[in-house]
Amino acid sequence: MAGATLRTIDYAVLQQCMHCGMCLPTCPTYDQTKHERNSPRGRIALMRAVADGVLDVTHEFAEEMSYCLGCLACQTACPAGVNYAELFETARSDIEQQNAHGGAARKFWRTLTLGFLFMRPGALRFAGRAVALYQRSGLEALARRTGVIRLLPPALRRLEPQTPRVATKFSDSLIRPRETPSGPTRYRVALLTGCVQDLVFPDVNRDTADVLLANGCSVDTPPVQPCCGSLHAHNGDVERARVLARRMIELFPPDRYDAIITNAGGCGSHLRRYAPLLRDDREYYDRATVWDRKVRDIQEWLIEIGCRPPEASPFNEPTTVTYHESCHLVHGQKISREPRALLRLLPGVSLVELAESTWCCGSAGIYAITQPEQAERLLGRKSANIVGTGASWVATANPGCHLQIARGLSAADARIQVAHPVSLVARAYRREHG
Amino acid sequence: MPLSKAVADRLTAIVGEQSVLTKPEDIIPYSFDGTAALRQMPSAVVFPHTTEDVSRCVTFAAAQSIPIVTRGSGTGLSGGSVPTDGSVVLCLVQMNKILEIDPKNLVLRTQPGVTTLSIDDAASRHGLFYPPDPGSMRISSIGGNVAENSGGLRGLKYGVTRDYVMALEVVLPDGRIARFGSACVKDVAGYSMKDLFIGSEGSLGIITEILLKLVPRPMARQTMLALYDRIEDAAETVSAIIAARIIPCTLEFLDQMTATCVEEFAQVGLPTDCAAVLLMETDGHPAAVADEAAQMTAIAREKGARDVRLAKNEAEALALAAARRNAFSALARRRPTTILEDFTVPRSELARMVTFIAETARTANLQIGTFGHMGDGNLHPTFLTDERDQDEMARVHHALDLIARKTVELGGTITGEHGVGLAKKEWLRQQMGDASFDVMKQIKRALDPSGILNPGKIFD
Numbered sequence: 001m002a003g004a005t006l007r008t009i010d011y012a013v014l015q016q017c018m019h020c021g022m023c024l025p026t027c028p029t030y031d032q033t034k035h036e037r038n039s040p041r042g043r044i045a046l047m048r049a050v051a052d053g054v055l056d057v058t059h060e061f062a063e064e065m066s067y068c069l070g071c072l073a074c075q076t077a078c079p080a081g082v083n084y085a086e087l088f089e090t091a092r093s094d095i096e097q098q099n100a101h102g103g104a105a106r107k108f109w110r111t112l113t114l115g116f117l118f119m120r121p122g123a124l125r126f127a128g129r130a131v132a133l134y135q136r137s138g139l140e141a142l143a144r145r146t147g148v149i150r151l152l153p154p155a156l157r158r159l160e161p162q163t164p165r166v167a168t169k170f171s172d173s174l175i176r177p178r179e180t181p182s183g184p185t186r187y188r189v190a191l192l193t194g195c196v197q198d199l200v201f202p203d204v205n206r207d208t209a210d211v212l213l214a215n216g217c218s219v220d221t222p223p224v225q226p227c228c229g230s231l232h233a234h235n236g237d238v239e240r241a242r243v244l245a246r247r248m249i250e251l252f253p254p255d256r257y258d259a260i261i262t263n264a265g266g267c268g269s270h271l272r273r274y275a276p277l278l279r280d281d282r283e284y285y286d287r288a289t290v291w292d293r294k295v296r297d298i299q300e301w302l303i304e305i306g307c308r309p310p311e312a313s314p315f316n317e318p319t320t321v322t323y324h325e326s327c328h329l330v331h332g333q334k335i336s337r338e339p340r341a342l343l344r345l346l347p348g349v350s351l352v353e354l355a356e357s358t359w360c361c362g363s364a365g366i367y368a369i370t371q372p373e374q375a376e377r378l379l380g381r382k383s384a385n386i387v388g389t390g391a392s393w394v395a396t397a398n399p400g401c402h403l404q405i406a407r408g409l410s411a412a413d414a415r416i417q418v419a420h421p422v423s424l425v426a427r428a429y430r431r432e433h434g
Numbered sequence: 435m436p437l438s439k440a441v442a443d444r445l446t447a448i449v450g451e452q453s454v455l456t457k458p459e460d461i462i463p464y465s466f467d468g469t470a471a472l473r474q475m476p477s478a479v480v481f482p483h484t485t486e487d488v489s490r491c492v493t494f495a496a497a498q499s500i501p502i503v504t505r506g507s508g509t510g511l512s513g514g515s516v517p518t519d520g521s522v523v524l525c526l527v528q529m530n531k532i533l534e535i536d537p538k539n540l541v542l543r544t545q546p547g548v549t550t551l552s553i554d555d556a557a558s559r560h561g562l563f564y565p566p567d568p569g570s571m572r573i574s575s576i577g578g579n580v581a582e583n584s585g586g587l588r589g590l591k592y593g594v595t596r597d598y599v600m601a602l603e604v605v606l607p608d609g610r611i612a613r614f615g616s617a618c619v620k621d622v623a624g625y626s627m628k629d630l631f632i633g634s635e636g637s638l639g640i641i642t643e644i645l646l647k648l649v650p651r652p653m654a655r656q657t658m659l660a661l662y663d664r665i666e667d668a669a670e671t672v673s674a675i676i677a678a679r680i681i682p683c684t685l686e687f688l689d690q691m692t693a694t695c696v697e698e699f700a701q702v703g704l705p706t707d708c709a710a711v712l713l714m715e716t717d718g719h720p721a722a723v724a725d726e727a728a729q730m731t732a733i734a735r736e737k738g739a740r741d742v743r744l745a746k747n748e749a750e751a752l753a754l755a756a757a758r759r760n761a762f763s764a765l766a767r768r769r770p771t772t773i774l775e776d777f778t779v780p781r782s783e784l785a786r787m788v789t790f791i792a793e794t795a796r797t798a799n800l801q802i803g804t805f806g807h808m809g810d811g812n813l814h815p816t817f818l819t820d821e822r823d824q825d826e827m828a829r830v831h832h833a834l835d836l837i838a839r840k841t842v843e844l845g846g847t848i849t850g851e852h853g854v855g856l857a858k859k860e861w862l863r864q865q866m867g868d869a870s871f872d873v874m875k876q877i878k879r880a881l882d883p884s885g886i887l888n889p890g891k892i893f894d
Contacts, residue, residue: 012770015770015771015820016766016767016770018468018470018763018766018771018772019466019467019468019508020468020509020570020762020763020766021468021507021508021509021570021573021574022570022572022573022760022763024507024573025549025572025573034481034527034528034530035455035460035463036463036464036508037459037460037462037463039463041463042463043463045462045463045465045466046459046462046463049458049462054462055458055459055462058459060457060459061459064459078763079696079699079700079760079762079763079764079766079767080763080764080766080767080772081698081699081766081767
């Protein structure tokens with residue numbers, strides 16, 4: 001089955017945009033250039049031109065869709081209810097099918113990541129272990145010292161220092177396949193460990209399991225889990241996204257659980273839309289519909305079931321915390337109130353609002369890799385806003401944002417720590433008993 | 435029609451390479467503004483940074499007879515900034531500096547590309563207020579507001595853009611730079627030329643600097659929602675409030691369809707089960723606000739309101755006003771094409787007009803959502819349709835023609851705040867009468883004899 005294209009999707013989705021311009025002030029790329037093509041309605045106009053046969057899927061078109069962060073701030077701002085996410089993913093899929101980006105190197109990296117690493121959890125963890133070994137064995141230091149690094153192509157050389165510190169133990173070493181609460185079981189849930197979260201922040205997964213257990217949930221966490229497919233869908237590889245969605249539904253039969261829990265904003269936004277993704281799949285569509293109903297962000301779930309307020313503070317002294325909203329949590333899933341509500345449950349914590357809290361930090365999936373300049377500008381703006389709050393911690397619920405902001409704050413020499421809200425809750429529970 | 439390389443090079447020499455766009459991917463997004471079903475590619479888009487840039491571009495274009503269409507954020511609702519064939523779009527969004535704010539004289543001097551909201555934000559930092567608040571104020575440019583003489587939700591008490599423009603700097607169609615008006619409260623030296631350029635829709639000159647009047651920011655405000663089972667009761671409430679010598683800052687009307695669409699988008703607690711909602715707001719001294727709010731509530735109840743709700747706090751009031759500003763776009767949820775109208779009648783004729791619109795929709799079998807500034811007699815009947823359906827579009831056009839004629843018959847105007855542009859051209863002569871229509875064309879010819887500024891807008 002071929003992927004969707006702009007010529008074949010329902011034209012009404014394109015027509016939904018009545019180009020009123022309400023999206024313009026919320027778009028980080030339009031804000032930067034003040035050029036319409038870098039705005040949501042401008043991009044939709046280009047997509048419509050492609051659908052109308054007025055414009056081909058050109059290299060310029062591909063560049064423009066690559067410049068879009070996919071932050072979906074426009075979707076929150078749009079009074080007309082345009083489904084930008086669908087248009088954007090269709091455009092990117094069109095671009096891939098027509099190979100409008102070109103370039104053998106790009107194709108190689110794309111196949112390695114989307115086609116191999118993020119299709120095989122074993123391979124991904126193996127690669128993760130290799131990176132961890134490189135980082136810890138002294139090889140990294142040696143490579144940097146001797147200048148071997150300079151043998152890498154420029155794009156990779158620039159990224160090398162940005163490589164996140166990979167954990168030595170992944171989620172499967174920290175969480176047993178089934179854990180049950182010490183008290184009565186109120187709910188049965190599945191825990192999705194994610195890809196980046198699993199490799200870089202497996203402790204966030206452990207914290208998520210702990211908080212679920214403390215709130216009466218039995219937690220199923222299969223040690224080997226496929227990627228959810230969000231990276232593939234956002235980057236125009238709809239077919240592989242479908243394959244992964246089916247694998248997820250097989251691994252976690254949705255009718256077996258009260259909720260399917262994710263703690264990464266970027267994954268959650270995609271995970272809740274398996275039914276539209278599999279709408280032509282007779283075998284899976286019904287289960288996908290149940291799946292979509294069961295997916296919950298951890299913070300949303302905790303507020304829904306009435307999270308037990310911790311009796312202890314996560315910190316030794318009164319602490320100010322601010323909150324940065326992951327784009328795909330606030331715009332993709334409309335979850336904005338719940339993380340704040342969780343943070344307000346914490347004794348000894350005062351929550352201060354972050355200016356432009358819903359403005360993208362520039363991480364945006366692989367955006368920091370594909371559009372480094374714009375990503376840096378956004379990160380600088382975000383770091384300045386965070387420093388401006390005077391908070392000593394910033395909470396955020398997506399591993400991409402977490403890494404990006406931690407890097408930005410350290411570059412700005414700010415002694416501000418980053419944590420997932422659920423980690424702060426877990427920390428508070430742990431301190432209840434001394 | 436693509437631009438010749440020689441012309442592109444000359445424009446590039448004036449504004450710089452980054453500021454001239456000619457590639458299809460760059461200029462397709464400038465083929466439209468906020469108006470439905472109007473589309474035309476320009477031949478290039480140019481971003482001037484200074485008044486001198488504008489003047490040089492215009493001088494060059496005049497010599498080459500290249501038409502110029504001036505554009506701000508492209509949120510206009512009458513097609514005023516939709517390009518004409520072969521035109522160069524002069525986009526002023528990069529002239530976006532507030533040049534001076536003078537709290538002693540209560541004035542603000544700005545470039546045209548600043549957004550309306552930024553103007554009021556800047557004023558508010560000095561305890562001052564720039565009241566005109568068109569629906570698109572978060573992104574609309576102040577230059578576009580002046581060129582269209584935009585209104586907004588606060589027109590009843592505070593007036594429209596014109597009431598706040600003290601002076602203008604304008605690049606004339608031959609490239610000369612002229613200044614009209616002054617910072618003086620009183621100024622009767624010569625014709626009031628600035629007033630000629632306010633609302634001239636980019637057809638007489640290009641506004642490059644604006645001196646705005648500010649007023650003290652009101653100390654308090656109260657927002658209320660009154661819910662009705664009959665539209666006529668809402669209209670009567672408006673008349674009764676005005677008859678009671680109260681001038682609220684806002685008296686906004688939403689019919690059931692509009693309230694439902696707005697609520698779907700904004701979720702601010704608008705009822706979706708009543709025939710009409712009035713969003714009312716009074717502002718000023720806290721004592722006066724409390725008194726007027728009580729009176730308005732009593733009047734609404736007396737005229738048959740099912741319920742009157744008071745906004746609990748500033749956040750709720752802001753959310754309600756913001757939701758109302760999105761009414762037009764929210765209506766686009768229903769059908770693929772959304773055609774917004776802007777008919778205005780004397781307030782005493784409002785009830786009759788609302789009924790006529792509803793009847794016309796029924797007879798023509800069309801979906802129309804109506805909302806508007808009831809306190810100003812300014813209604814926005816919005817046709818929810820599909821531009822691909824030719825039969826339905828023909829019925830839309832027929833209905834529009836009927837409503838326009840009715841408006842003129844009732845002593846109203848075909849456009850209260852959106853401008854004539856392309857969308858209202860065909861009814862202008864009918865409304866104005868031959869003599870006044872011809873005077874307008876004579877003025878256009880006198881200032882722009884070769885017709886290079888926004889040709890084909892307002893009239894042919």
